[in-house]
Amino acid sequence: MAPAAGAKKQKKKWSKGKVKDKAQHAVLLDKTTSEKLYKDVQSYRLVTVATLVDRMKVNGSLARKCLADLEEKGLIKPVVTHSKMKIYSMHHTDKPLDMPEIQRDARMKC
Numbered sequence: 001m002a003p004a005a006g007a008k009k010q011k012k013k014w015s016k017g018k019v020k021d022k023a024q025h026a027v028l029l030d031k032t033t034s035e036k037l038y039k040d041v042q043s044y045r046l047v048t049v050a051t052l053v054d055r056m057k058v059n060g061s062l063a064r065k066c067l068a069d070l071e072e073k074g075l076i077k078p079v080v081t082h083s084k085m086k087i088y089s090m091h092h093t094d095k096p097l098d099m100p101e102i103q104r105d106a107r108m109k110c
Contacts, residue, residue, distance in 0.1 A: 023057075024057075025053065025057050025058055025059045026056075026057060026058050026059065026062070027058075027059045027061075027062060028062070029058070029066070033056060033057075036056065037066055037070075038070075038075070041070060041075065041076065042075050042076070042090055042091070043090060044090060045089060045090060046087065046088075046089065047067065047070075047076055047087075047088040047089065047090075048085065048086070048087055049063045049064055049067065049086070052066060067086065067088060070088075071088065074091060075091060076088040076089065076090060076091055077089055077090075077091045
């Protein structure tokens with residue numbers, strides 16, 4: 001015989017999913033963000049559009065313009081230039097000191 005009519009399984013309830021907060025990023029540079037940009041970006045080892053968006057809370061298109069401006073002024077240098085992604089690094093103005101040949105060989109063996 002069939003089981004009792006009252007013992008039916010409950011239908012599965014689907015979750016609503018996680019709701020991500022909408023990011024409030026700036027679309028124009030104000031004075032404080034501009035000063036922070038020129039001061040802090042020089043010390044970053046890796047500079048991409050995503051790092052500027054994350055750290056400076058600016059729009060992606062504004063971050064691309066800022067990177068182009070920083071490169072033009074010589075504050076950062078391009079490491080990889082591709083149509084989809086550009087990777088920059090800090091620009092060193094001082095030249096590394098010449099190490100004697102013996103020390104250079106010793107460092108390579110370690």
